[in-house]
Amino acid sequence: MTPGARVAGAIEILGDIAGGLAAEQALTRWARKRRFAGSKDRAAIRDHVFDVLRCRAIAAHYGQGEDPRALMIGLLYFQDAPLDALFDGAGHAPEPLTEAERDFPAEPTDKSVLFNLPDWLVARFEAALGDDAVTTAMALQHQAPVFLRVNLAVTTRQDAQTSLRADGVETALNPLAEAALVVTEGARKIRQSRAFLGGEVELQDAASQAVAAMLPAGGRVLDYCAGGGGKALALAMDRSRQVFAHDIDPKRMADLPVRAERAGARIVQIATADLMQEPPFDVVLCDAPCSGSGAWRRAAEGKWLLTPERLDELTALQDKILSQAAECVAENGMLAYATCSVLEEENEARAEAFLTRHPDWQMVASRRFDLGPDGDGFFTAHFQRAIQ
Numbered sequence: 001m002t003p004g005a006r007v008a009g010a011i012e013i014l015g016d017i018a019g020g021l022a023a024e025q026a027l028t029r030w031a032r033k034r035r036f037a038g039s040k041d042r043a044a045i046r047d048h049v050f051d052v053l054r055c056r057a058i059a060a061h062y063g064q065g066e067d068p069r070a071l072m073i074g075l076l077y078f079q080d081a082p083l084d085a086l087f088d089g090a091g092h093a094p095e096p097l098t099e100a101e102r103d104f105p106a107e108p109t110d111k112s113v114l115f116n117l118p119d120w121l122v123a124r125f126e127a128a129l130g131d132d133a134v135t136t137a138m139a140l141q142h143q144a145p146v147f148l149r150v151n152l153a154v155t156t157r158q159d160a161q162t163s164l165r166a167d168g169v170e171t172a173l174n175p176l177a178e179a180a181l182v183v184t185e186g187a188r189k190i191r192q193s194r195a196f197l198g199g200e201v202e203l204q205d206a207a208s209q210a211v212a213a214m215l216p217a218g219g220r221v222l223d224y225c226a227g228g229g230g231k232a233l234a235l236a237m238d239r240s241r242q243v244f245a246h247d248i249d250p251k252r253m254a255d256l257p258v259r260a261e262r263a264g265a266r267i268v269q270i271a272t273a274d275l276m277q278e279p280p281f282d283v284v285l286c287d288a289p290c291s292g293s294g295a296w297r298r299a300a301e302g303k304w305l306l307t308p309e310r311l312d313e314l315t316a317l318q319d320k321i322l323s324q325a326a327e328c329v330a331e332n333g334m335l336a337y338a339t340c341s342v343l344e345e346e347n348e349a350r351a352e353a354f355l356t357r358h359p360d361w362q363m364v365a366s367r368r369f370d371l372g373p374d375g376d377g378f379f380t381a382h383f384q385r386a387i388q
Contacts, residue, residue, distance in 0.1 A: 001041040004086045004093025007072060009034070009041075010048035011094060014068035023053060023301050043188070047143070051075055053300035054141050057113045062104055069094065070101075077104055116141050120308055128344035136342060136371050144297040145373060146183040147174060148190070149204040151263050153237045157181060160200050167193040176375050177209035179237065199262035204230045205295070207375030211287070211338045214367070214380060219282030219333075222246060222270070224325045229256035229267065231287055231338075236265035244281070246270045280330035288318045290339040290346050294369075294377025315345055322354045326361070331385065335361070338380040342371060347379035354383065362386045 001009070009030065016026035027049065031042055052059050052071050055078065060066050063074025072094075076083055089095045112119045115137035125133040148171065150160040161171050161181065168189045174180035181201070183190065195201045212234035215221070218241055223232040226245035233256075236243045245267050247253050253269055260267045270278060291314060296303045322337055329335050337354070339346050351363055361383045371377035 207369035
């Protein structure tokens with residue numbers, strides 16, 4: 001495909017997203033209909049689509065509209081791309097720009113456009129992040145690094161790096177967690193590498209790894225909101241632990257048995273109805289559903305779909321999950337709360353609300369992980385019952 005045809009493909013996919021499809025669904029559907037598109041074509045189109053989603057406000061500003069063509073024009077102008085070469089109407093390229101489309105506005109001054117955030121979220125970012133609000137908003141406008149977790153139960157970081165290098169994947173040590181690597185070259189080769197197929201590495205954000213690494217060693221540990229099971233797998237690297245996984249929607253854990261087998265780990269899945277039949281757990285981790293604002297550079301459509309009403313729903317759900325999970329914790333055990341959010345409402349405010357509802361508990365640790373080159377934005381807090 002020509003560069004112009006790739007731009008046309010991105011415009012078509014953005015139209016499907018505007019029509020209600022999730023970004024990944026729209027990309028997959030387009031690829032299935034266009035079998036002729038090679039891997040490099042699909043990768044380039046994907047980059048265009050996600051660049052628009054990450055920078056939609058500024059793309060709409062320069063493109064002077066919210067329709068897919070306007071967004072693509074605005075983004076490419078912002079990126080200083082050769083618009084006339086990409087929009088020449090040749091082959092499958094989009095039609096040339098009109099005079100009106102060439103009349104680009106001056107640089108934006110509105111903070112929500114510069115932040116690439118909905119208006120109502122700007123104040124929330126500033127309240128939660130203070131002086132870091134600008135750098136965090138800017139970081140969310142760029143593609144996220146790729147991070148790996150080395151399975152320290154079966155290998156070392158250095159040996160995993162050597163194995164990955166042999167398959168064309170270059171990495172560097174990541175300071176956030178003992179098992180973390182950042183991929184510097186060859187990210188698309190990871191899933192076919194011997195290290196990945198042999199269970200020596202898993203894809204996992206480094207801050208997410210650090211959240212798991214902060215938990216006490218050994219004991220019976222429950223990943224209460226397991227999802228795909230990334231944190232359960234990280235916890236299972238400590239073979240002295242008995243690791244259990246639960247999710248209100250068991251389908252989210254469908255791939256966990258295969259991933260656990262590949263890693264040589266044993267993780268027991270527990271249905272919601274059976275939770276209270278289990279003996280109490282030494283550690284219960286609640287990686288609660290949240291806005292995902294700390295990871296919006298990976299799932300950029302999330303920041304445009306979030307509303308104040310949805311945020312209220314999420315914080316109510318987070319409160320409910322924490323109270324329910326507390327009932328599963330042993331007398332001297334630990335309850336850990338985590339989100340991949342940078343918003344105070346989902347982080348410190350939820351910890352304070354839990355303590356207000358449960359005065360017999362105390363917070364013994366908390367930490368924010370800043371969004372940046374080493375990892376996504378995360379928050380975690382640890383609670384234990386107060387000693388009477």
